[in-house]
Amino acid sequence: MSNWIDVAAEADLFEGAGIAVTPCGHDIALFSVEGQVFATDNQCTHGPAKLCDGFIEGTEIECPFHQGRFDLRTGAATLEPASKPIKVWPVKVEAGRVLLDLG
Template sequence: MSNWTDVAAEADLFEGAGIPVAPAGHDIALYLQDGQVFATDNLCTHGHAKLCDGFLEGFEIECPFHQGRFDIRSGAATLAPCTEPIRSWPVKVEGGRVWLDLA
C-alpha cells in the first residue's frame, strides 16, 4: 500500500546538492542528480551527521563527518567507515512537486 506525501517543490532542488525535509517526522534528504530526484534517510549510520550537508559526487553522498559514502539510489554504504546502509525512499515528481512513498 502506498502513502504518497508531498514533500517539496521540484524548483527547491539543485543539481548535485541535498536538501532536508521532514514529512511525518522522518528526517529525509532529497537530491537532484542527472535530472532525477532521489531520497534517503538524512542521518549517517556511522557518525550521525546530516547527509544533506555532505558532498554529492555522482550518485554517492559523502558524509560530512568522516567521508564515508552512500549510494543515493539504494542507500547502500559504498565507502568506509560507513558499513550500515541508510534507507532510500520511493520518489515521484508530478506537477512540479516531489512526492515520497512513506509506507
C-alpha cells in the first residue's frame, strides 16, 4: 500500500546538494541529480554522519566524514569503509512538490 507524503518543494532542492527532511520521524536525505530526485536514509551505515552533508559524485553520495559511498538509486555501498547499504525511498514529484512513499 502506498503512503505518499509531501515532504518538500522541488524548488528547495539544488543540483548536486542534499537536504534533510523528517516525515513521520524518519531522518531522510533528498538529492537532486541531473533532473531526478532521490531519497535515502540520512544516516551513514558506517558511523554517525549525515549524508545530506555529503558530496555527490555522479549518482553516488559520499559520506562527509568517512568517504564511504552509496548509490543513490539502489542504496548499495560502493566504496569502503561503507559496507552496509542505506535504505532508499520511493520518490515522485508532482505539481512542484516532492512526495515520498513511506508505506
